[in-house]
Amino acid sequence: MEFLFDDYTKTKRVYHVISLKDLGYVMENGISFDDKITYISKYKGFHDYIEGLKINRIPGWVNRKKSIFASLNFKKDHYFHSHSALLALTINEDKCWIANENLANEIYEPCTLKEIEGFEFCKKYLDTKGKEIIIKYWETSLSFKDNLKVRKDLSEGYDAEILISNHIPKEDIEILKIYSDHNAFSLDEFRNYFTL
Numbered sequence: 001m002e003f004l005f006d007d008y009t010k011t012k013r014v015y016h017v018i019s020l021k022d023l024g025y026v027m028e029n030g031i032s033f034d035d036k037i038t039y040i041s042k043y044k045g046f047h048d049y050i051e052g053l054k055i056n057r058i059p060g061w062v063n064r065k066k067s068i069f070a071s072l073n074f075k076k077d078h079y080f081h082s083h084s085a086l087l088a089l090t091i092n093e094d095k096c097w098i099a100n101e102n103l104a105n106e107i108y109e110p111c112t113l114k115e116i117e118g119f120e121f122c123k124k125y126l127d128t129k130g131k132e133i134i135i136k137y138w139e140t141s142l143s144f145k146d147n148l149k150v151r152k153d154l155s156e157g158y159d160a161e162i163l164i165s166n167h168i169p170k171e172d173i174e175i176l177k178i179y180s181d182h183n184a185f186s187l188d189e190f191r192n193y194f195t196l
Contacts, residue, residue: 002076009148013088013164013174014070020083021177027175031089031168033066046111049126050104058141062097067163072153080179090172091148091164096144098153101161103137106130 005011018026023037047065054062070089080086107130110122140152144162147153153160178185185193 003062004074004078011088012090013100014072014091014164015074015086015176016068016070016089016168017080017084018087020085022052023085023175026087026173027170030170030173033068046104046108049107049111049130050134050137052137055129055135055138058097059143061095061165062163063165064163067097067165068168070162070164072160072162080177080184082179082181084179085175086177086179088102088174088176089164089168091144091162091168092142092166095164095166097141097163097165098144098147098160099137099141099163100152100157101159102139102157103133104158104161106133146162 006011008014016031018031021033029035051064054064070091102130107126110119110125110130113119114122114126140158141151142152147160151167152158175187178187178190183193
């Protein structure tokens with residue numbers, strides 16, 4: 001499998017995607033878990049559900065509702081949404097946890113739609129199959145440092161998401177790419193393209 005970047009063991013950086021609408025704020029203030037435009041509207045109930053099923057062995061400082069999410073890498077053919085920016089972050093490894101995003105994604109739609117008329121069946125799904133999926137999500141999760149030893153993130157079917165539990169200061173953030181409908185610009189390419 002080909003990846004977009006060199007391995008974390010070489011780069012010591014992880015990756016975070018944001019809307020261009022958030023870029024100015026992030027580059028001035030850094031990144032916090034709840035400073036994005038979509039935090040309340042898109043993810044809060046989803047995080048509440050997953051956090052509510054956390055198993056006992058997960059340390060107290062791991063709190064999905066208060067995490068910044070990042071990736072260790074992306075496949076070469078990964079699709080990035082238009083009007084977004086790809087950032088490289090330097091992290092505190094002791095404040096990061098790894099989990100399988102594929103499992104979390106399996107319950108996003110039922111979690112989002114469960115209160116809508118005609119989708120009441122989603123609630124039953126979440127109370128049964130969804131609960132099993134999220135318990136597996138937590139059971140297969142581990143600390144960032146432990147993952148560097150066993151490399152679950154490189155296992156087939158394990159799409160590692162990093163839960164970062166601390167604020168990322170602006171000094172630890174670098175803009176790698178800006179995505180438009182038709183282009184993926186580095187910062188220099190973006191500057192040159194839009195400079196008359």
